Amino acid sequence: MILRLIGGTPMRGAADTTWRGAIEDVDAYDLDDDAARARILAADGLVISGGVDHVLLGRHRDALTGFVRSGGRVLVNGQVVKPFIDGLAVWRKLEFRGPQDVRPHQVSPHPVWKGIDYRDLHYRTGVPGTHSYERLEEIGVAGFYGRGYHLDLPAEASVVTGIGQYALPLDYSYPLGDGEVLVHGGNDLESFSDDGYSTRVLGPNLVEWLEGGVRDAVELKPAGPVAAVAGTRPDTAATRPAAAATRPAAAAREAGQAAPRIGLLHGGTFPALRTLADPALAPYRLESVYLPDADPAALAGLDVVIVSDRLHQGQLARFVPAILAALQDPEKTVIVLGENKVEQWLPGIGYSFRPTVFWMWRTGEDNGTRLRLPEDSLWEFFTPWSASWHHHGLLHPRPGARSLVVMEEDGAESGSLLYVDEVNQPARLLVTTMDPVYHHGSGFMPGASQLLYSLLRWVTATHAPRT
Incomplete structure (x- = not known):
């Protein structure tokens, strides 16, 4: 076996x-x-x-x-x-x-x-x-x-x-x-x-x-405690005392914290751990929210909630109610990255599978990606290359959302690859089928790193309490 x-x-x-x-x-x-x-x-x-x-x-x-x-x-x-x-x-x-x-x-x-x-x-x-x-x-x-x-x-x-x-x-x-x-x-x-x-x-x-191993019986022992991961900061949403972890975002700013508190929801995979340990991202003070151990209530104290890509669906499910609650806070931004089956838990979102085209820059193939709304303020922080390297399917957002990266097939738009929604819930919501944490943490595909950097610059520069 x-x-x-x-x-x-x-x-x-x-x-x-x-x-x-x-x-x-x-x-x-x-x-x-x-x-x-x-x-x-x-x-x-x-x-x-x-x-x-x-x-x-x-x-x-x-x-x-x-x-x-x-x-x-x-x-x-x-x-x-x-x-x-x-x-x-x-x-x-x-x-x-x-x-x-x-x-x-x-x-x-x-x-x-x-x-x-x-x-x-x-x-x-x-x-x-x-x-x-x-x-x-x-x-x-x-x-x-x-x-x-x-x-x-x-x-x-x-x-x-x-x-x-x-x-x-x-x-x-x-x-x-x-x-x-x-x-x-x-x-x-x-x-x-x-x-x-x-x-x-x-x-x-x-x-x-x-199959060639020859084994003796193994003595079972209880699992040991979680070991600290080298390079991650100990001040995390998962380890912070409960009173601080549930502090409202507005109260955090009133206490003198000018920069937004950004939490990265992750499942302890190597791309997420390497991303959290990346010195280039240190200025953003990303807070580790390790799903198996963290309290979903920790999301209430964050200004920005980033749902990392490719999460274990069972671990993510425990946090879905807290993510939906965050969408009801007008002072928050929620970012949901690719391969998270958002059509099953984000309200009103549709999804269509498309195969991933990862070789188009070698063949000159047109993968159908199109950038839209050039006047949108988001493009002050994003480059074309950061938003057009590849994707994992098409999203169909609710009316009123702004689709900034779309798929064009046979001359017509068939779905969104990245959109921002500021009208269908009090919070600002960005969803994409691209998976930048996985590729950045894997050390592969420079466009993915650009997207991750762009997301963090955008959310840091534009996040503010709404009046």
């Missing part, structure tokens, strides 16, 4: 990456349940998706480490912010300037990569068909496989894949007790198994490797 710990609902339109049914998806928050945790730790092998809550995993570090020490095998995907298994190294962003800076190279053999031409890992494209490497150099996007590296590896670690001209450690493995940890520092490794390329063997190789 191979189990994959996931962070919630997969991205809409994403291909099934449970690899031909051999890997079963399990909600990572099941680790908090004794019976479910026992089942997880009884698996032959584990895959940890890149979208899992790292704070949660940190609570279960002893259990996950014990699984490996007893002979289990684990694939860790994504960018490790704080190690949650003994021996894990922290991921570091590579400052890359071109495709060759993120080209993967084999450093040492590993059975998971047996039979793979590493050139087939370099580029991805949504252009239909199977393409030569030379063609992919023209139409493909590099960096999906990896865009960072690891230092301070365990003493017995073997570097499997290097990145860039210096072959910096991207993928590595190391023994731990009787088991083995395999780390892939990029988008989920199993998603790269493509029938059109040599990577078709990646899925079977991975399953065979995960």
Whole structure:
């Protein structure tokens, strides 16, 4: 039995990456349940998706480490912010300037990569068909496989894949007790198994490797306390005393706080944690609202509520009443970012799925994005590139909302990609299907970082009590 710990609902339109049914998806928050945790730790092998809550995993570090020490095998995907298994190294962003800076190279053999031409890992494209490497150099996007590296590896670690001209450690493995940890520092490794390329063997190789562990029984222990995450500020909406956390926004300004209090609702994933720790965002004093632990009442004390993209729907549901209450406060701004199924909980909002076009800047393809209302004051803070890199479907807002970025299909507008609504509720509401926190925190797609910076500049410069 191979189990994959996931962070919630997969991205809409994403291909099934449970690899031909051999890997079963399990909600990572099941680790908090004794019976479910026992089942997880009884698996032959584990895959940890890149979208899992790292704070949660940190609570279960002893259990996950014990699984490996007893002979289990684990694939860790994504960018490790704080190690949650003994021996894990922290991921570091590579400052890359071109495709060759993120080209993967084999450093040492590993059975998971047996039979793979590493050139087939370099580029991805949504252009239909199977393409030569030379063609992919023209139409493909590099960096999906990896865009960072690891230092301070365990003493017995073997570097499997290097990145860039210096072959910096991207993928590595190391023994731990009787088991083995395999780390892939990029988008989920199993998603790269493509029938059109040599990577078709990646899925079977991975399953065979995960099933190859020989395990002893694991002693179950209670989950430990939440560890502080390096780089995040301790003064957060989740940890502030209740009296301050529920302080009305107007009272906060009267107490001498000129800048708006901005809270980022998040689920402890690596993009959110890296965004909160980004020194470039320090002037905005983003307050961490970690959904599993925070009190929804904390939102009452914020001037700006940012609902981070790609949240775990179960964790978000507990905060929906507080978000809707914030929309009734005329002194607040609420920003809701992409892939949060807003049509299920924001009043009167419709949604239409569209596939994500992430390769248009390589092919010159028109992805249909159009900017509207050039006279709107929002454009004083946003550049065209910050609002046109890609999206995750179309929104259909209520009448009166201002759609500033839209999708045009067959010469007609078919939906909104970013809109501002100041008429259908007392608060100011901005909603978009773009996902800037995910991409900024992942160190990928400069337009996404521009959008995040623009949102923060806009809301800081324009937020004020209404008379």
